[in-house]
Amino acid sequence: MNTISTEHKISVPHMVAGGLFTLCILGALVVHTVPALLAGLLAFVLTRTLLTRLRRWDRNRKLLSHELLSGVIVGVGSLAVLAVTSVLVAQFLGGESLRAFMLTLAETVSQVKQYLPEGLAVYLPDSLLELRAMAAGALKEHANVVAGLGSHIMHSLLLTLIGWITGVLAAVSLSTSAAGSEPQPVFFAEWSRLWALLSNSFKNVAWAQTKIAAINAFMTGSFLLIVMPLLGWHLPYAKTLILATFLLGLIPVVGNLLSNALICTLALSVAFPAALVSLGFLVLIHKLEYFLNARIQGHEIGAKAWELLIVLFTFELLFGPAGMVAAPVIYAFIKADLRRIGWLR
Secondary structure (H helix, E strand, C coil), X not given: CCCCCHHHCCCHHHHHHHHHHHHHHHHHHHCCXXXXXXXXXXXXXXXXXXXXXXXXXXXXXXXXXXXXXXXXHHHHHHHHHHHHHHHHHHHHHCCCCHHHHHHHHHHHHHHHHHHCCHHHHCCCCCCHHHHHHXXXXXXXXXXXXXXXXXXXXXXXXXXXXXXXXXXXXXXXXXXXXXXXXXXXXXXXXXXXXHHHHHHHHHHHHHHHHHHHHHHHHHHHHXXXXXXXXXXXXXXXXXXXXXXXXXXXXXXCCHHHHHHHHHHHHHHHHHCHHHHHHHHHHHHHHHHHHHHHHHHHHHHHCCCCHHHHHHHHHHHHHHHCHHHHHHHHHHHHHHHHHHHHCCCCC
16 A cells, blocks of 8 residues: 655645645746746756855855855846857858848759659749749738747847746755754745755756757767868868757757758758758767767656657647747756655666
8 A cells, every 4th residue: 555655644724735836837838938937947056056166165154245245246146148159159150141141042053953853843932032032922912920029039039038047046945044043834834845956957958959959069060161162172161050059049949950950951052962961970070969868857857758749849839939948947846856755667
């Protein structure tokens, strides 16, 4: 007969905290504020990590307030990191223009018709001018949507900034409360535990995907900058492709498919054999990376590739692209909590 330990016994405050937490997560998915949620979790993780380091370094509390200092460092340091990253990216690209990159893609797509069956080729434009005309017609047809795009972007940036500030303040507040001598109410303790577990799941997922994206970008860069020139082909915008591979690689599974499509499309603008070689190389590399990714994901997240695929497409179907981004974090959180209560190993 199975028994539930007193450690995991569910009370009314536990249920209320869990219910409110679930509503917060569902609300972020439904109203499309996932970027703000992820920014808050990132700020929370960074602030708590910095707090831990400060306490180890300053055990006698010579500094006035570890919480205040860590909050200021994360807040100001994030702006400095953003500025430095922007400069480094601009230098790395070496003058490669995003506009020219997109135009090259458009021209290549318009030329793909010669390699496709007639039944499929009729759906593609005959030239870049026709492609532009189609795009202009679509923009006119959806003028209201385009007009609201700028305000939507500003709204999303504002929410992301609020989420970042909230994450810093939450980490400082929870740290201050935990440092107190009085025991915390059950509701507050459970509420804090859930957000701490979610932030830890986010940290594991982010770290795993960053490692996977970095390995993928390194292998792709070696292919584009070394292997392809040795074969006599020089792909345009190779550095932009490497950067895109890394950024898209932060999205589990699907990101690799998108980056591969970009590489094969630009390789097609050089020569059809170059596109075939690129496709073969990418398939081979990703078959080798599959085992490495499974090892990384299994160690950091505790999830296999097929599990992530099911969760990704389920969340995309229910909540759109934002749901796909948040899916690995939520799935890792659920698995971690099920392990805690003994339902999973």
